[in-house]
Amino acid sequence: MSLFEMAKIPMEKASKLINLDPNAEAVISQPERTLEVSIPVKMDDGHVEVFTGYRSQNSTVLGPAKGGVRYHQNVSMDEVKTLGFWMTTKCAIAGLPYGGGKGGIIVDPRKVSKTELEKITRGYIDKIAPVIGEKKDIPAPDVNTNAQIMAWMCDEFSKINCQFAPGFITGKAICMGGSQGRTSATGRGVITATLELLKREGIKPEDATLAIQGFGNVGSWTAKCAADKGLKIVALSDISGGIYDANGFDPYKVEEYAKNNGGVIKGYPGATPISNEEVLEQDVTVLIPAALELQITAKNADKIKAKMIVEAANGPTDAEADVILEKRGIPVVPDVLANGGGVTVSYFEWVQNLYRYFWTEEEVIDRQEQMMVKAFGNVYDAAKKYNTTMRVGAYIVALNALVEPLKLRGII
Numbered sequence: 334m335s336l337f338e339m340a341k342i343p344m345e346k347a348s349k350l351i352n353l354d355p356n357a358e359a360v361i362s363q364p365e366r367t368l369e370v371s372i373p374v375k376m377d378d379g380h381v382e383v384f385t386g387y388r389s390q391n392s393t394v395l396g397p398a399k400g401g402v403r404y405h406q407n408v409s410m411d412e413v414k415t416l417g418f419w420m421t422t423k424c425a426i427a428g429l430p431y432g433g434g435k436g437g438i439i440v441d442p443r444k445v446s447k448t449e450l451e452k453i454t455r456g457y458i459d460k461i462a463p464v465i466g467e468k469k470d471i472p473a474p475d476v477n478t479n480a481q482i483m484a485w486m487c488d489e490f491s492k493i494n495c496q497f498a499p500g501f502i503t504g505k506a507i508c509m510g511g512s513q514g515r516t517s518a519t520g521r522g523v524i525t526a527t528l529e530l531l532k533r534e535g536i537k538p539e540d541a542t543l544a545i546q547g548f549g550n551v552g553s554w555t556a557k558c559a560a561d562k563g564l565k566i567v568a569l570s571d572i573s574g575g576i577y578d579a580n581g582f583d584p585y586k587v588e589e590y591a592k593n594n595g596g597v598i599k600g601y602p603g604a605t606p607i608s609n610e611e612v613l614e615q616d617v618t619v620l621i622p623a624a625l626e627l628q629i630t631a632k633n634a635d636k637i638k639a640k641m642i643v644e645a646a647n648g649p650t651d652a653e654a655d656v657i658l659e660k661r662g663i664p665v666v667p668d669v670l671a672n673g674g675g676v677t678v679s680y681f682e683w684v685q686n687l688y689r690y691f692w693t694e695e696e697v698i699d700r701q702e703q704m705m706v707k708a709f710g711n712v713y714d715a716a717k718k719y720n721t722t723m724r725v726g727a728y729i730v731a732l733n734a735l736v737e738p739l740k741l742r743g744i745i
């Protein structure tokens with residue numbers, strides 16, 4: 334089964350539970366538009382390499398398509414379509430006036446120079462420029478993309494359109510028209526979702542322990558926001574492996590250590606080295622996968638000892654594992670809810686760009702918190718009402734938001 338087919342399973346379950354018009358499911362099940370582009374780049378040594386890029390616009394029913402751009406050697410059209418589908422669901426749950434989209438380039442950014450990376454980035458924007466724009470489709474960061482890459486994209490798109498176009502992209506540096514609080518937003522939202530679940534499960538935050546897989550933008554900010562709220566993090570990991578300390582980590586110190594250690598957390602003083610698999614299998618209150626998709630599968634779902642899972646990454650749990658976790662009674666806050674803080678603050682950034690007036694960090698954090706708490710409550714209540722998982726509950730909320738505009742627009 335492709336990733337895209339797998340991703341649609343909870344939507345199909347939700348659709349049955351609410352007796353959704355089958356026409357709505359048929360429309361939502363396919364991206365509106367997909368684009369594959371070739372990006373020829375003259376590399377530093379003079380030879381030309383042709384990179385492949387994608388953009389999938391899953392839906393524009395609720396507003397312009399919205400979603401990040403991923404740079405990774407395993408990017409594929411199937412992955413980009415799936416991530417775009419999750420964006421549609423995520424934006425609908427968060428109550429944003431956006432549809433969903435996603436992009437990606439097949440490249441391992443560690444294997445190209447900074448100059449080559451800039452050329453690849455500009456070449457990608459040149460090729461997808463006709464279909465993107467502040468009222469059409471608004472890209473943002475994802476795995477291995479950051480504020481520097483957003484700045485190159487913004488500059489290239491501005492040149493093509495002969496005008497400064499900050500509203501066409503989010504996740505920018507503050508000096509490029511970015512928003513306060515965007516870099517930390519996804520991790521902060523993950524912790525808001527974690528605290529909401531702990532509250533409903535009757536567990537005090539000070540009694541909870543966390544294991545976090547991944548220490549990039551999302552993982553490191555999840556860890557820092559957790560520590561700021563007094564939660565104890567006992568296990569962390571990145572691509573180099575995992576570290577464990579029963580007394581808890583100070584993620585700010587781990588980050589500082591990684592900066593001076595080739596960007597990896599391996600060898601953190603005083604910590605016990607563990608494998609990436611072991612991080613997922615720690616006996617903790619909350620497991621937070623914050624790396625890539627398909628980390629919790631039929632192979633390890635039975636070995637998970639966490640009392641609950643909050644998905645910071647997109648798609649970390651596969652369909653078989655989802656069934657196993659449900660049978661084992663382990664609640665899972667799904668990706669489309671838990672990591673919605675990132676796109677929520679991207680929305681704030683876009684709004685600020687459109688009217689060229691900027692908010693304080695306190696305003697951003699406060700509004701994000703209110704929207705996350707509301708979205709969590711809607712999903713949790715839908716799951717309870719239909720006696721199902723929070724993942725299916727999330728799709729119930731999203732489908733209910735999408736079906737009426739589909740009818741009113743005359744699409745179904």
Ligand SMILES: NC(=O)C1=CN([C@@H]2O[C@H](COP(=O)(O)OP(=O)(O)OC[C@H]3O[C@@H](n4cnc5c(N)ncnc54)[C@H](OP(=O)(O)O)[C@@H]3O)[C@@H](O)[C@H]2O)C=CC1
Nearest residue numbers: 475476477519547548549550551571572624646647672675
């Ligand atoms: N950035 C955002 O705003 C949002 C991101 N997401 C999702 O969150 C997830 C992480 O994204 P983001 O933090 O931005 O990406 P980054 O590229 O910043 O970080 C990814 C992290 O995962 C680590 N990693 C990769 N493979 C493994 C592995 N097998 N085991 C453990 N760690 C691993 C990487 O290690 P190393 O650096 O050493 O390679 C890195 O620490 C993705 O699923 C993304 O789609 C969701 C919502 C918003």
Ligand SMILES: O=C(O)CCC(=O)C(=O)O
Nearest residue numbers: 400401473475675676679
């Ligand atoms: O900030 C955004 O617009 C999108 C972030 C993203 O790609 C995601 O939520 O997966």
